[in-house]
Structures are given as C-alpha cells and as structure tokens.
Amino acid sequence: MSTLEIDRVRKTYGNLEVLKEVSISIGTGDFLVLLGPSGCGKSTLLNMIAGLENISGGEVRIAGKIVNELSPKDRDIAMVFQSYALYPTMTVRQNIEFGMKIRGVPPAQRDKAVRAAADLLQIIHLLDRKPSQLSGGQRQRVAMGRAIVREPKLFLFDEPLSNLDAKLRVDMRTEIKRLHARLGTTIVYVTHDQIEAMTLATRVAVMKGGVVQQLDDPQTVYDRPANVYVAKFVGSPSMNIIPGKIEVEGGSATAVIDMANRQAVRIPGIHLSSQAASKYAGRKVLIGIRPEMFSVGNGQAQGAISIEVDVVEPTGADTLAVFQLGGVEVTARLPPKQVNARASATLAVDRSKVVLFDPDSEELIN
C-alpha cells in the first residue's frame, strides 16, 4: 500500500523517444488505469515502474522513496505481463507459488493461496500442466494467478484480461475490484477495454505518443475529455466531433451546425462559462456529441435534428446509425429497429452533455 509518483520520466531507445516527460502521481489505494493507443508506451511505463527497464530521465517514487536504482525484487510489486512470461519448465502450480516460495511462505499457506487463486481463475484442473499445454486464455489466467496470490505494495497489470471471454472477463473484473477493495493496494492497470477502465479506475491516464493527455477520474475523462484526442479515444463508438459555431444570446449559448443544403441545425442551451462565452461568441468551435447522447426524438422539440440515415449497424443490444451532420460522418447509438438505412429520422440530443473544443488547439472549452 503506497503512493506512486512518476516524475518527468523519459524513456529512449536509441534515438527513439518513447516516453516524453511523463508525470503521474496517485495516492495510496488508487486504481490507475492507463489508456492509450497501441504503442504509446504503456507497457514501457509499467516496466519502468517495475524496474525492468532503465529510466532514461526523471524519477519514479514508490511510497515517497526514489526507486530509480532499486532492483525489481526489492520494490515489492506484483505484475501481470502482457506477454504472460510464464516459466516454461514449471507447472501451473509452481508458476503460481514461485513468488511465495521465494518469500518463504510456509507450504500449507502457499497451498491454500494457490487453491484459492486457481479456484477464482477456474484453473484448478490445470494446476499440474505445463504452460505449453494451455490455451491462450488459460495462460493469461495463470499469469494473473501469479500476481494475485501475493500481497505486494503495488500491483501492475498489463492487459490482464485481453484473451478472456466476456463472461470470464466480467467475473475477473469483479474479482479485481474486490481484491482492490480488500487489500487497498495501489494498482496500475493497462487495458483497452472501455468498461474495465470505467468500472475499475479511480484515476484514468490517457496517453498518446509517450505524453499524458489527461489524468482524471473516469467519469470526468468520459464526460469532459481534455481534448479532441481523448474525446475520440475514450468511448466506443467514439465521440462525434462536428465543426460548428457558437452563438451567445443573453447568457445562453447555442451550437450551430451548418448543413450543406438545408437549414442549419441549432442546439440551444449549451453549458458554457461566462469567460468562454465571451471568448468564443460567434466563433468556430468543434462540437462533441457521444453516440449515446442521441435518441429518437420528436420532430417538434427544440434542437431536434432531422437526418437521413446512411447505414444501420445492429450490435445486438443496440443499433448504430450513421448519417451526415455538418459535413462529417456521425454515429448515433439507438435502440434496435427504430431507424432504417436510407430513411430519414428525427433525433434529439442530450444537450446538457455536449462538449465544445477549440478548433485550433483542440482543447476542451470550459
């Protein structure tokens, strides 16, 4: 249980700068999720926290102590590797109990812990197999088991559930959450799964090209993304970013989206601070609308949008409708079977959630 401070950490491979002055700091018991596109440096950062990669610059502090020079074994961390990194010569059981053995945990206790973890991970029947005899997901669960039997200062998880089926994933997610609640251990967790990030994190760091774009609690990241990049990256299907402009009338802002050959769409009642209102009044902005902010509306309501649906994509629970708005392709998530392809429809927008971005800096307008 401890704080983790990453202070202007840099990483270069030869000339290639993979992490550029990354600073993240979280408190004891925090659950940090790292989000970011493939190759942005998440695993590298995790490796550096673990002490498995040299730090090219900056400092990593665990519980306030600089650990730059501390060897991994002295950092008291547990980690699930993206590549599993199971010990090929050991059985599943030996793989899981190795860390405890090293720490001198008595056999009885070790055995109990292994059983408990294996039970949880549904790999009891695999305990005597070698990793080469396991399926991908089973290997991943063993890797997971290896981490969770320990009670370290810090857990590091690198996409620990990516090869599991949805059901198991949900179970595991719950277990991780429970583990976190029970031990209160600080956790750093890399995932690509939206829902994992949202349900597990107390803090989310969105990275891009070795730079942290936003560090906030998950709801904030989702609702008020710091910039267009974060907005588009978080959430699936991603947020629609539509060019438009702002009109301010008597303290109330209206977003206006020009339409090619029809009347402009107006979305009134946009929330805007008074500074922002005065700064952006009459200027161009980018309007951010998540697909689920659309709903099938009533043609008469204020701010209702009439559109022509291009494509309809059913996903089971919902249907995604794709249409043109303000010159860009926009996706709306709607209940199934309410709209049809190549037909017109009227949609409403939950205006309270619409966000605006500066068109030049692409930063959020507060």
Added chain:
Amino acid sequence: MSTLEIDRVRKTYGNLEVLKEVSISIGTGDFLVLLGPSGCGKSTLLNMIAGLENISGGEVRIAGKIVNELSPKDRDIAMVFQSYALYPTMTVRQNIEFGMKIRGVPPAQRDKAVRAAADLLQIIHLLDRKPSQLSGGQRQRVAMGRAIVREPKLFLFDEPLSNLDAKLRVDMRTEIKRLHARLGTTIVYVTHDQIEAMTLATRVAVMKGGVVQQLDDPQTVYDRPANVYVAKFVGSPSMNIIPGKIEVEGGSATAVIDMANRQAVRIPGIHLSSQAASKYAGRKVLIGIRPEMFSVGNGQAQGAISIEVDVVEPTGADTLAVFQLGGVEVTARLPPKQVNARASATLAVDRSKVVLFDPDSEELIN
C-alpha cells in the same frame, strides 16, 4: 474461396478429450465466428483446420475435398495466431512478405502489398524493426498483416484484435469486414468480443467444452439462444435468467415471477408457439431477459415492474442497475442517472423479446 465442412472432428491429448465430435459447415464466403469460454477448444479447432494439429477423428473438408492428410502449405490458408508467432529474426517487412515470397510473388507487387497492409495497420514506421522491438499491439498487427497480404482460400483469425485499443479495433474490424466483402473469402474467426462477433459474422458457433452449442446467424444467436448457456455467454452484461412460470389464457401467454414478499410480477404478451403453450401452460420455466430489454417505465403500464435498486454501476454510456427479481440478481442497462442505488424504480420490459427455457433441459422453448 471455398466451403468448409468440419465433420464430427475429435481431438484428444492423451486421455484428455478436447474436441468432441464437432460438426460445423459453412458455405463459400461465409464469415464464421467461434465463440466460447477460454479453453473450450477454439484454437485447437483452428489449428486442425490449418493442418497444424493431427485430427484424432472425423474429417475436415475444404471446398469439398478432405484435407485431413494435406499439409498446411498445400491448404492455401492464411492465419493469425493467438500467440502471434512472428519470425524473430526477420523485420516486420520480412515477416509480412514471407508468405508472398514463398509463393513467388514478384518483388514489386510484394512491396505494394506490404505497404498497403502496413498502412492499414498503421505500422508503416515499424517496417524495419524486429518483433522484439515492438509493443504487444504492434506485434499483433504485424501478425495480422502477415495474413491479410495474401489472398488465400480460407482465412483463420485467432483473436486477432485482442491487444488493440478500442479505436484501432473498430478500424480493424471495419477493415476485416471490407476485406471479406472485397475478396469474398471464407473466414473463421475466434474472438471474445461481443461486438466483433455480431458485426462481422454471418455465422456464429458457440462452443463449450469441445461441443458446439449453437450454430446460427448472429442475430438469432443473440435473440433466440439455443440454451441457457448460450444465452448467458453471449451478450454483456449477460442475459438475466429468472425462474418463473407460464400462464396461458386464450392464446396469450403470461410469464409470472414470484416475488418473496410482494405481489408476483406478471409479464403478459409473451410469444409462444401453440404446442409450447400447451406443453408449458402452468409449468415452471426459466425466463430470459437481456439487460437492455428493461427501460425506465411508467408505473401504470401493463407489465411494469417495481423494484428496489441495489447497486448502480455507471459505464459511461449507460448505467447498470442491479436488483432482485424472482429470487435472483438481475441487471438492467439503463440510460445514465435515471435510477439511484437503494431507491425504488419502475421498469418496463420489452416483452416481445423475452425468451423462455425449459428448467430441466435448459433448452430454448420455441
């Protein structure tokens, strides 16, 4: 381009029976998604189609020809391995073009294909790196690239996108769909991702413990799962299975759910065939309701359910509400901020989609 028939195929490792008489047959241009829990034999089946594992029993036919004894290189397939299996000594470029080189594709054409694939996969800048210098997701994309540069009779994909971020995943998904549309190649695809399965597949096979549970088009699998297992496995959060009973009155069936200390919940207007109606009238059944079939309703409407919400779990786009119904825990997916934890709410159910299962065999009641 060809049909694929898997005919009572079995696979054993020593005493362990991993696949038990699996039969799946798809037509030319079909896109088969294999779904199933981790360790159920999906990769094994894929390996057997590819000719990489011995077939312990049964037959595999590609384009009508038995290929049991045909070596992989003569089957004209392309495959993405769950474990990537990149050639460690080759650069990304060499990895991707290896298959073409072997097939004698001229350099210029090879180069073009590599560029095109790399572009698509956003790995142009990585072409001269070795696999060890790539991130997990980048490796996966290289593995993907290796497959898609070719135009084989059959594509086999083993969780090809599991390590990619949501955005890239959507792009890739679209690309695969486009690839499929353009080439019309038959594809077998393993995934854990609900949406991938639903959006890509023309056929979905749900497997469990080496046995195929259901083979159907995706919407059917989702809407009318063959049994409780499939119902619970497909969809996330999974379908709620609630014990209840059926009352039939004048051709119309009503599902009745007993509540512990309150009046029973009645869901009228359930669709049921006349045979089924006569068979199950007055008998116990399992009632299947997907979380998204609930909506915040109006207390007065017929079939409205008053519940006490236990837990609320926001996921960004929606909120999951958990409550007790018929003695089991039930999850509803609702728009955000419409219900609160430890508060009562009234929900409506989209009755047209409710499914019923036999409580003993757990099979779908048609």
Added chain:
Amino acid sequence: EGTIEVLHHWVSQSEVDALNVIRKDLESKGFQWKDSAVGGMSGANAQQALRSRLTSGDPPGAMQFLGWEGPQWAEQGVVRDLNDLAEDGGWREALPPQLLTFVTSGDAFIAAPINMHRQNWVWANKKIFDEAGIAVPKTWADLIAAGKKLKEKGITPVAMGDEPWQIGIIFDALLSDLYGPEFYRKVAIDLDPAALNSAEMVKVFDTLREVRGLVDDNFVGRDWAVATGLVINGEAAMQFMGDWAKGEFLAKGLKPNADFYCFATPAKVPTFQYVIDSFGMFTVKDETVQNAQVALAETIMDPAVQKGFNLIKGSIPARTDVSVDDFDDCAKLGFNERAEAIKAGSMLGAMTHGFAAKPEFASVFGDVAAQFFVGNMSSDDAVKMLVEGIDNAR
C-alpha cells in the same frame, strides 16, 4: 624408376639426419623415396597406421620394424621374402646370429637390419666421479655404494625420468647383470615359471629398490634428454640409458673418457643388450615398387651406408664387418664388447624395447617394474604380481 613409400617412426633430428643417409643413397640409384613418418609411442602409432593401411588394402612399400613386429607381420603373409637378396649379399654371415630371430621368419629373410643400439649403458660425469674419488663401478654393489656416497654430498646419483621404459632399462640390466645371461634368458625370453618365482627375482627387485633410492623425487615426467642434461651439467652423476644418449654429450663438445664416462652396466660378464632397427618390405603388386624395394634393401645392407648411418645415429652397424675407424671411443667400446658378448653368449635382446619376450609379456614386466619403482610395493608382492601377470597373458 620407382617410388617407395617408407613408413617409419624416426622423427627426431638425429634420427632424421641418419635416415637421410639411406634416402640419399637410394635416390642416387634413381628411386624416389616417399616419406611417411609417424612418430611417437615407441612406434605404436606407426604400427596402428600400418594396421589400417593393410586392412584397407593399401600397404606402404617398406616399414621400419622394431622387436617382434617383423616376424609377426611375416606370419600374416604380407611381408615380402628377401631370401634371394640375402643369399646374394651374404647377409646371414655378416650379421650377429642372435639377431636373426628378428629379421627372419621360418626360412624367409624378411627384414634388412640397419643398426644396433646397446641399451645397457651407464653415462657418467667424469668430474663428479673424480672429485668424489669414485672409480668406474665393477658391480652393482659398487655402483650403489658410490651412489650413496654422492647422495651424501648433495649430488643426485642417478638422473632419470619415471617413464616405464626408462625404468625398464635398469630392470633389464639388473636381470642380466646380477645372475647372468642365463637367468635373463630364462626369465625374459622363456618366461620360465620357476625362474620368475625365484628368490633371485626378489633380489632383483630389492636391488631396483636400492637404485630408486639414488633417484631424486622430481623425476616424474622428466624426459631422458633432460636427465642427460643433468649429468652434463653436473647436477647428477650417472644415467642408465641407451647409446642414443651419447649424442647429447658429443653435441656439447664433450669427449668420452675425458669429460664423461661410458660404460656398460656392471656385471661379471658385461652383457650387450641390443636394440635393432630393420626395414621390411610388404608384398605389393606394382612392379616399380618391387624394384624400389630391392634397391632399398640393398642400400640398407650396404656397409658404407650402415657406417654413415650409424656415425650419425650413435648406434653401431648391424653388420659386424664394418670398420670401426671414424667411430668414437664409446662406439669402439661397444664394438669390442659386442664381439666379446657374441662369443660369451651374453648378447641379449633388450626386453624393454621388445627384443626378448613378446610384447604382451614384455609389457607385464614393464608394468610391474614401473609400479614397483614409483610406489612402495614390496619385492615379494612385485614378484607375485609379475607371475600372475605373465600367467594371465599366456
């Protein structure tokens, strides 16, 4: 005119120089000499090469033989009969009769002997002897007493190495010197069980043990020539060694009897323990090779060649009819003592170099003597071991 491949194990400088005398003479007759030298292991390496060559059907034209090798190969029917040449050249008459055992097989003359070494020499540093007032010993008792005296003065009495053949030289000498040539014949040639198991045998070992007392402790792994160097330097007084050691003294410009002594191992009747090298010819089809074989045999038996060869090699000619002029004093002494030994019947084949018992028995003697010498086995045990070993090898 013809090429002959000669397989031999002479590889040291003096050996090669001597061999070149033969080679030059052969080449002056218009024949080519193809050299196949395989040194080491007292010729065992060459034997092994020969065996492979014969097995694969590709024997060399000629081969250098040591000890029983010639007769043994002859028994296999692979060696050419040189009887015609021997008749013409009067070889039998020219050679000491004892030696014929090793160059004939049945009636056939199967090898041409070139030289004769004497194994049982003692080489001594004259200055040390003089300073200590020691005369050339006449008996082993004298020798051992002199050695003890020197040892007290801090001089190593006997320089040697621990190789079995170096020990064997002393053992052979003791065997004939203490109880006469007859005893040697009974033991080393006839392998007479009674003689082997006799009290005399025990005494031989006892004496060997006394000689061991005269050797320093660093003798392990010492080369014989290094030991000779110790005698030359004055670090040691004597060495038991064949006449090839003479070259070391001469090379330093030392003169026999002036700077160093050469004398036979002490005995009532000085024995002459000989070692000969001979060349046998293999049966081959190629006629040019056959001609070359004849030429080579004739060259070897040419007295002038034998003289030239032995002047370099340090040995004396196998032929008894070569003039002794030009030879040094030690060689002359050798000539004389050989003549006496032939008459006295004390001309003996040196067991250690394979000229007495067949190899399987000779090596048992070698083993026992060596183990006895370097360890602390009792003489009785050594005799017992010897008897058992010989029996086992029969």
Added chain:
Amino acid sequence: MANALAQHKPIDEALPRKTRIRFGRLLIYGPLCAMAALYLMPLWVMVVTSLKPLDEIYSGSFIGLPQTITLDAWRAAWSEACIGTECTGLKPYFANSLLMVIPAVVLSTGIGAINGYILTKWRFPGANLVFGLLLFGCFLPYQAILIPMARTLGLLGLAGSIPGLVFVHVAYGICFTTLFFRNFFVSLPDELTKAAMVDGAGFFRIFWSVILPTSIPIIVVSCIWQFTQIWNDFLFGVSFTSGGNSPMTVALNNIVNVTTGRKQYNVDMAAAMIAAIPTLLVYIVAGRYFVRGLTAGAVKG
C-alpha cells in the same frame, strides 16, 4: 544519462548505491579475471618456452622468463622443422588440414542441424529412438573401430585420401552435431514452424528461412566443436591418410613425439601454437555470433 540521474538525488544517497553497484560488478569481473589468469597460465609457459633457445631450456630453465629471446623456434616450426625426412615445417600440412576440416565441418554441422530440426519439429513415431541411436554413437571408443573403418574405406575406394577422412569425421561428427541442434531446437517455440507452414513454406524452406536464422549461437557452438575435434584429430588422420596427405596433427606429432631423440621443447611449443591458430581464429570470429535473444519477442506465453 547516469550524470543526469545523479543530479537528481542527494549525494549521500547516491554514493553507497554506486559503490554497491561497483561491488556487484566486482563479483562478476573478479572470478572471470581470476579464472582467465588460471587458464592462461599454461599458455604463458608455452609462449615463454617457445622464445627460449633450446640450450637454455636444457640447462634447467623451464618456467622462468627467457634470458635471450629468439624467434628461431617459431620459424623452425613453421617452415624448417623436419617431419620425417622432409624438413618443411608445418606449413604444407595446413593445406591438407584445411581441405579436410572445412568440408567436414560444413557437412557435419549442416546434417546435424537438419537432423535436429527433424527430431524436434517434424517428430515421427520412433524419433526418440533415432535420436538415442545417434547419441550413443558419441561414446564409441574410436580406437576399437579403426580396423573395420579401414576396411570400409578400402571398400569405398576412399582409403588414404582426404575425402575418406572427411567421410569418417562426418560420420562420427553427426552424432554430436545432431545432439547440439536437437537440444537447442526443443526450446524453440513450435509456433514458429506452424506459422511458416501456414505461410506456405515447406520442409526445407522453414528450415532455411525460419529455423536456421534463430539458431546462430548453436551453429557457432557446433562449428567450434567440430572444427576443434577435426582439426586436432590425430587418430583418424594417422590411420587413414599417409605421407603428404597427412593432416597437420600428424606432422605436429612428428615434431613433438620423439622417443629416443632429443625433444625440442621450444619448437614443440611454437608448433603447437601455430597449429592452434586456425582454431583460435574460429573461436574469435565465430564467437561474435554469440548473440542474445534471437527468439525474443517471437511469441507470447
């Protein structure tokens, strides 16, 4: 980089850490260097001896530094020493040895590699038995089989020739090379072969393009071993060749192995070192290919 780090932290904290790291490195370099010194001891004796005139050695200076340094022994060993009656030094025999060693090493390593590949990646029923049979060949006492081998070579018409010697070395060499490669390949992930099969590569293509490039370190080991064994072999050389066909070791033996002659220690040592030069070159050149982690990143799991 290290400086940049040092600036960040207080000096009193940095110092002990630094020394601790030094100490750790010391624990590595210490034994390595001590071992190297021990290993070099005999070489030192040899070099020193080879530089001494023979008389100095025989006057009792075996191990000490030379009083006069001369390269005569080296010259003699290279081009003057007599190998039998031909006083050519080792020079001409190098060619023989090279003619023998290069094909033998290439063939035995190549065959061993492909055998190892088959025995791990294309296992067939009885593959382990085949491996066991090959392996047992490693323990054959060569002294015992010279005669049948000579007969076989005679029958094959290879007696006394360099190709015959190559054949013998390859025949016994494959036992070892197969062992090396098989044991290296078992730890290569099978997925690599599988992926290549799907890519359409056949048996040989996979071997050549996928397996061989990942096995550089073991190729090096195999070459080092085979080169050393064949280059230094005396037994087969002396048994199956003769005269001018002989490999270098037979010549070296003739320089060194004198019984009743006087040992020329300085020439012996120089000759031994000259004879070892090609092998040492192989060690140094091949050693560069002891590269790290050729399979790293190939697969996950």
Added chain:
Amino acid sequence: MNAAKSFSSRLAGWLPRIVVAPSLLVVIVTVYLFILWTGVISFTSSRFVPVYDFAGLEQYVRLWATPRWHTAVANLFIFSALFLFLSTGIGLLMAILLDQNIRAEGFLRAVYLYPMALSFIVTGTAWKWIMNPGLGIQKVINELGWTSFTFDWITDPNMAIYTVVIAGVWQSSGFAMAIFLAGLRGIDNSVIKAAQIEGAGLPLIYRQIIIPMLRPAMLSVIVLLSYIAIKSFDLVLALTNAGPGSATELPSTFMFSATFRRNQMGVGAASAVMMLMTVAAIIVPYLYSELRERNNG
C-alpha cells in the same frame, strides 16, 4: 490427379524420415556394425591381427585378471565424476558470469576456449612442468617464502589422477561454457523479468528458472563431457603417460596399449565392450527419462 496428389502429400509426410535416413544408415554402419565387430572380436583369441575363432569369455577373464584394467576402471569413475562435476560447474558459472553483459566478453570467451584449440600432446608438457614440484607451482610458492607448501600430486601414484582431472577441466570447461552460453542466449528475457518482479534475486532466478530451462543444453554438455572423459587419451598420455607406474591408466589408454602395443587385440576389444556397456548402463536410463520428460513437455 487425386492419386498423384495424395502420393505427393504422402511423400511430404515421409520427407523428414527420408532426410534422416542417410544419417541413420551411416551411423548404423559406422557405429553399430562396428560395435558388433568389436563384440565379435572380443570373443575370439585375436592377438596381433583379427582372427575369427571362438574363444568364449577367455578375453574377458583375462581382462578382469589384469590389475591395470582395475586401475583403469577405478580411475575412470573417479576421473569422470570429478571431471564432469567440475567442468559442468565451472562452465556454467563462467557462462552465467559472461552473460552479465560485460565488457571484453569476446576476449574472455576466447581465453576460456583456447585450451581446446591446443593439442594436448604439447600442453601436457606445460602442465607437467607446472605441476612438477621441482619446477612449477610448488617451487614458485616455496621461493616466495611459504616453504611448507607442497603440491606434488603428480609424483604420488595415489593423487596423480587428480592432476589429470585438473588438466582435463582446464581443457574442456570452456566448451561447456560455450554450450551454456548459447543456451542462455536463447532464453526469452521476459521470463527473467517476471521472476525479478516476484522478488527473486539473480542467484535464485538462475537456480530455479534459468538452469531448469537449460536442461537441453545440460544434456548436451553431459554427453559431451562424458565422451571426453571416456576418451581422454592425449590428456593422460601427455601429462603422465598413464604413470606414475600405471596410476593414471584409463580405459582408453588401456585399450590402445592392449591393441597396438601389447598385441592383445581380443583384450582390447573386450575392454571396449565393457566400456560401451558401462556407458549404456549409465546413459540409456538417463536419456530415457530425459526424452520422456521432453515428450510431453
């Protein structure tokens, strides 16, 4: 058409077997047939050249009645055990140390390997001098002032075999190092990283993770060193010439001298058969367990 296809694919299935077949054939002839020949000879009365009569177990009786052979067998066990243990240990240690990303790795590797390059016929002489109490280490140390130091194993028939061990380890451990190093270079680093994370120090990681992963390399090393131990010939001949006495006789030197010096070809063959049987008795069970393990691994 169809038949042709199936033929070619069947051919492809047989290809691996076809490719190993020549090797197997050569080995069956040059190893097993020749062993058979040796076995036959050991039951004949062959002395100087092979004769093909039947002498029963005579040569074996003779062999076992030869004290030198007893010495040779005893020495073989002492020598092999120590030699194997020390060479493997030192080789592994050096490989591990060399693998720590050090400077001058190439140089050190060459230093450890060079003893193999030098013919022992000559290096034996150097060792002889080094271990000779009057010339080498003992003399140097005595002269440095520690006069009570003795190192005279080479002169002591009871200890001389250990000097052979020393020289043997010096000569061969470098190659063990090379094999281990190649093995180490093939290991994926991520596994080591995982173990570090779990709190294992380097020694432990090596003991528990890496060395087990080196098992195949270990098999190579053990086979190889056993081969060297069993066949050590030059080593003994050059260093001690099987002496003092016959204290350092080994089966290989025994066999050679029986066959080529003593004209006891039958005894030589019998000793070869004994050696092979000993090897088989030790190696076959080991191989069996090793290969079976691998099969399902």
